[in-house]
Amino acid sequence: MKTFSNHPQIEKLVNGDKVTLTELYKNLFPKVISYIYNNKGTRKDAEEVFHDALYQLVCRAKIKGVQINSSFHGYVFTVCKNLWLKQLNNRKKEVRNEGIFELKANEDETVKAILHQERWELFEEKMLLLSENCKALLKDFFNKVSYKVIVKKFNYASENTAFQRVFKCKKKLADLVKADSRYKDLS
Amino acid sequence: MLNDRDYQKIEAYLGGAMSSEEIVAFEKEMDHNEDLRKEVQLYDRLNHHLGKQNLDETIPDNTYTQQLKTFIQSEEGIAIEKGLRAAKEKYDSPKTKTSRINYKAVAAIAAILIIGFFGIYLSQSTSSERLYLQYYSIEDLPSVVKRGETKTKISAIVSTFRAKDYQSVIDLFMDYEKTAVAIDTSMFLYKGMAHLELNEMNDAIAAFEVMCNSRLLDRSKGLWFKALAYLKQKDIENARKTLEIIAENPQNFRHKEAKELLGKL
Numbered sequence: 509m510k511t512f513s514n515h516p517q518i519e520k521l522v523n524g525d526k527v528t529l530t531e532l533y534k535n536l537f538p539k540v541i542s543y544i545y546n547n548k549g550t551r552k553d554a555e556e557v558f559h560d561a562l563y564q565l566v567c568r569a570k571i572k573g574v575q576i577n578s579s580f581h582g583y584v585f586t587v588c589k590n591l592w593l594k595q596l597n598n599r600k601k602e603v604r605n606e607g608i609f610e611l612k613a614n615e616d617e618t619v620k621a622i623l624h625q626e627r628w629e630l631f632e633e634k635m636l637l638l639s640e641n642c643k644a645l646l647k648d649f650f651n652k653v654s655y656k657v658i659v660k661k662f663n664y665a666s667e668n669t670a671f672q673r674v675f676k677c678k679k680k681l682a683d684l685v686k687a688d689s690r691y692k693d694l695s
Numbered sequence: 696m697l698n699d700r701d702y703q704k705i706e707a708y709l710g711g712a713m714s715s716e717e718i719v720a721f722e723k724e725m726d727h728n729e730d731l732r733k734e735v736q737l738y739d740r741l742n743h744h745l746g747k748q749n750l751d752e753t754i755p756d757n758t759y760t761q762q763l764k765t766f767i768q769s770e771e772g773i774a775i776e777k778g779l780r781a782a783k784e785k786y787d788s789p790k791t792k793t794s795r796i797n798y799k800a801v802a803a804i805a806a807i808l809i810i811g812f813f814g815i816y817l818s819q820s821t822s823s824e825r826l827y828l829q830y831y832s833i834e835d836l837p838s839v840v841k842r843g844e845t846k847t848k849i850s851a852i853v854s855t856f857r858a859k860d861y862q863s864v865i866d867l868f869m870d871y872e873k874t875a876v877a878i879d880t881s882m883f884l885y886k887g888m889a890h891l892e893l894n895e896m897n898d899a900i901a902a903f904e905v906m907c908n909s910r911l912l913d914r915s916k917g918l919w920f921k922a923l924a925y926l927k928q929k930d931i932e933n934a935r936k937t938l939e940i941i942a943e944n945p946q947n948f949r950h951k952e953a954k955e956l957l958g959k960l
Contacts, residue, residue: 524778533786559783566775571762597749615767619754622763631744650745675706678745682737693759695733 512573517580521562522569532562536581540588549592557595561587564622572693590625627694634684642677649674697734705731705738823934826959827926830952833857835916836888837881848875849882856885864889880909884920891924899924915947922953935960 520528537558544554561584568574576583635643641662648658655667664670685691707713708721725732743750754760766772836856848871856864868886872878887902903924906917918941925934938960941953 522775524775524782526782529779529782530786533782537786555783559779562779563776566779567763567766567772570766570772570775571759593747594749598751615764616754618767619760619763620752623752623754623760624749627740628744631741646745650742650747675702678738678741679702682734682741685737685741693757695736695755695757 513575514569514573515576515580515583518565518569518574518576522566529562532581532584533558536584539585543585543589544592547592548596553592553595557588557591560618560621561591564591564618564625567618568622568626587625590628591621594621594624623694626690630685630688630690630694631681634681634688637684638677638681642673642680645670645673646677646681697730701731701734705735708735709739709742823926823929823931823960826956827923830926830949830956831923835919835949836884837879837913837916849879852882852885856889859892861889861892865893880906880911881913881916884916887920887924891927896924896928913948915941915944918947919949919953922956926956931960 514522517528537554540558541551541554544550544557549557564587565574565584578586635646638646645658645662648661653661655670658664658670659667662670662673664673704713704721708718713721725735740750740752767776836853838853848867852864852867852871855867864885868882868889871882883902883905887899887906890896890899890902900921903917903921907914907921909917918937922934922937922941925931925937935957938953938957941947941950942957944950947953
């Protein structure tokens with residue numbers, strides 16, 4: 509028995525509503541093509557990504573429901589974008605492992621893509637709960653801004669203080685993620 | 696329960712700051728401490744997320760992933776996947792494919808037209824430039840014999856022109872124009888040719904027009920140089936019009952050549 513609810517548009521997608529599908533292909537798909545074209549992809553890549561994104565959403569909707577806090581188009585676009593970035597990253601690895609790369613089963617890829625998307629959503633959601641200082645600090649740290657610059661920018665006493673602050677902010681983020689029941693399904 | 700020391704080790708392990716001995720010891724510790732292993736896994740995921748990098752992981756074995764796999768392999772899952780693919784094909788098919796073919800056809804036609812246009816343009820421009828070089832002769836410019844100071848100024852224009860210092864030709868001509876009691880209109884041909892060499896087409900044509908409108912017996916030289924200027928500038932239409940004027944009167948300078956050129960254009 510179904511104990512969850514879906515965003516109305518997702519529910520229509522699950523039911524194979526042709527109007528919803530046509531609308532998505534007509535209005536959103538061109539944006540996805542444009543994004544993928546501008547990021548080293550082809551129309552064929554865009555077609556696959558768009559299809560995979562819709563299928564991923566249906567799978568998730570069937571198992572535990574999909575709730576969306578932003579616009580439906582914006583949400584589907586983000587799923588497409590994450591899927592494409594993941595594929596681009598995998599392509600780099602495929603080139604590095606040329607010859608020993610083996611194609612994984614499709615269902616495994618779909619499950620992996622779903623987990624990747626759900627973790628991404630969870631981490632982004634928890635990032636918003638951090639203090640502005642922590643967000644800015646983590647952003648700089650992961651953009652490889654040097655400790656020397658961070659010390660000056662954030663007015664810390666020393667590089668060791670900066671290191672401790674980064675560590676604490678990351679721990680805060682990790683604690684927020686662990687405290688969310690959704691993380692259990694993703695780990 | 697993990698302590699600060701454990702977190703320092705996690706940071707060192709993921710940050711690549713451990714020696715090979717420390718790595719072996721830490722991984723052994725993880726094998727016996729699930730909390731530690733899970734924490735390392737979470738920090739690794741967070742590091743990759745914050746660094747906008749992809750982490751290729753094995754699928755965790757839990758209820759959710761099992762449910763997902765079961766659904767994907769189920770008849771319903773396969774049917775939904777096929778349905779979505781069919782929708783994609785449908786969107787991609789009749790209308791869109793036709794329109795894409797049309798786009799291709801339009802693009803192909805456009806390409807042919809562009810190639811054709813530029814082909815004609817290039818061949819015309821190449822040939823018109825070639826014709827200009829073939830028919831232009833510096834010897835057609837007047838050799839002027841004057842006396843006194845005027846002679847000096849005109850000689851300076853001619854010799855400077857032959858030395859291909861075209862800007863100086865124009866400067867010298869301006870000086871000559873200001874100071875000469877009576878202008879030798881044929882000198883406008885030097886001025887015009889100097890402008891033409893400097894790609895100042897309007898000034899060139901204006902100078903040749905002065906010659907054309909003069910009362911000199913050989914004023915039709917102005918027409919000939921005007922036609923050559925249009926050829927050099929790949930203005931076939933105006934070149935042809937000017938040559939047709941020359942061809943009307945056998946008394947005109949280079950009448951025969953003008954007719955030849957018309958045949959070649």
